Amino acid sequence: MSYRSTIARQPEALADTYAAARVELANLDLSILDKPVIGVTGIGASFAAAVVGAAELQAKGRRGFAIRSVDMADGWDLCDALVGLSHRGRSVETVAALEKLPQASRLAITNDPESPLAQAANLHIRLNNGSDATPSSTGYTATLLAMGMAFEKLIGGGDDFAAIPKLAKEVLAAAGNRMERLGELFSARRAIDCVGAVASLGTADGASLLIREAARIPASAYDTRHYLHGPMEAMDATTGVVIFGAGREIELAQQVDAIGCPALLVTTEDVPDGNRLTVIKVPKADNLIAQGILDIFAAQLIAAVLSDAAGLTDTTFRYRMSDTKVPKAEAA
Structure with missing residues (x-):
């Protein structure tokens, strides 16, 4: 789909993700994330979402921090619980962050429960945003929605996402x-x-x-x-x-x-x-x-x-990296 069309369909994508996340969260025990220091990580747009999420944890009196995935590549003990964000669950750096912190409780939020990030986590919430484009629109906002709903269940509060x-x-x-x-x-x-x-x-x-x-x-x-x-x-x-x-x-x-x-x-x-x-x-x-x-x-x-x-409507990226995503063959 085109970038503009995915922007336009966000009300539907958010409604679908809200419904899916509500069902999953009803049957998900998040108590293992109730730790003294909660990290939120991702890369690219997902790190931007991590900053938003960490701020909400702090506003609710919790010690939550956005941590860059590459800062956890050496396995430093930076947090007690870790939330990993990646739309498709294949970002190399974020997968490595969860894998390098085996002692931390880990939640992954992706659109694929079989993705490498989901497999590296203790818990997973699936996004149901449907198709996305580049740049990301539905993937980004759906990630925020699912994370927000998870944090509401973890730290308490009303349902701020139904509307x-x-x-x-x-x-x-x-x-x-x-x-x-x-x-x-x-x-x-x-x-x-x-x-x-x-x-x-x-x-x-x-x-x-x-x-x-x-x-x-x-x-x-x-x-x-x-x-x-x-x-x-x-x-x-x-x-x-x-x-x-x-x-x-x-x-x-x-x-x-x-x-x-x-x-x-x-x-x-x-x-x-x-x-x-x-x-x-x-x-x-x-x-x-x-x-x-x-x-x-x-x-x-x-x-x-x-x-x-600029005459760039739906133009694909000029720079395609071979080392930023876990290849699908490895994800099988």
């Missing part, structure tokens, strides 16, 4: 209405920075990867407060900034607008557009993972707009 499919449809429609303006303002950017704090740093990382993959525009992710200490000095009328948040991020968006730099602010607050600032308001979720799902839709859409403008 996500319906909200996804509404947010995609509202964000879609702003894309013509954003397409004009963000055309011919030489670079785009993506900024957010805490869980939104993961969302910013995911957004920067989408822009790189879909439009081949250099894009980087920064923590909000870190961004104020120098990185934003490179931005001007030839660049763009995508910002996620409702705190210092609002003033930041207005500051870059004042210097003539096009900006997109994805926020839960009522903030007016500026001269080159476009604001997309999204519903506020109490759960940071649920918020991460709602926030990423605007980034997916602007990446698609920029991809179309």
